Amino acid sequence: MSRLTYIETLIHATKDNPDPIYDFDAKFYKMPSYLRRGAIKEAIGKVSSYKTNLDNWIKDPVGREPSHPKAGYTFPSMYRTVMYNQTGDYTAQIKVYIRNTWDWITINLKKSDMDYIYRYLL
Numbered sequence: 001m002s003r004l005t006y007i008e009t010l011i012h013a014t015k016d017n018p019d020p021i022y023d024f025d026a027k028f029y030k031m032p033s034y035l036r037r038g039a040i041k042e043a044i045g046k047v048s049s050y051k052t053n054l055d056n057w058i059k060d061p062v063g064r065e066p067s068h069p070k071a072g073y074t075f076p077s078m079y080r081t082v083m084y085n086q087t088g089d090y091t092a093q094i095k096v097y098i099r100n101t102w103d104w105i106t107i108n109l110k111k112s113d114m115d116y117i118y119r120y121l122l
Contacts, residue, residue, distance in 0.1 A: 007040050030102050032095065034083060038076045046070075090114055 001009075009017050011024035028036070046069035053066040078084040078094055085093045085104070090111060093104040 003044050004037060004040055007044070008037075012036065031097075032083060032102065034079050035076055039074075042074050043069075 009020065011020050011022045013020055013025055024036075025031075050066060050069050057063075057066055083095045087093055087106065090109045091106055092109055093106050095102055095104055097103075098105065
């Protein structure tokens with residue numbers, strides 16, 4: 001079982017796992033699976049990196065001991081059609097948590113950003 005799958009069994013209710021140990025779904029109702037899994041992977045990466053850095057520092061304690069991972073400063077991907085819809089040449093909708101639910105909001109996009117997307121990403 002992967003670390004991601006294991007952590008999901010601890011926090012996310014499914015048909016095969018109706019009673020997870022931690023009630024993440026109650027605190028983050030209807031959180032899109034892409035964002036939940038992205039957050040889990042980010043946390044796994046930060047903890048794994050910290051443990052590796054700490055082990056290396058214990059073997060050769062040069063400089064300061066590594067600090068614990070910091071929360072935040074994470075920018076999740078907005079997967080097309082699940083979290084992002086292009087609605088016009090310079091407008092899009094993104095799914096965000098607002099008014100106690102996950103809802104779509106319309107955003108305006110810069111022409112220079114869209115030129116870059118059309119040139120290099122599509």
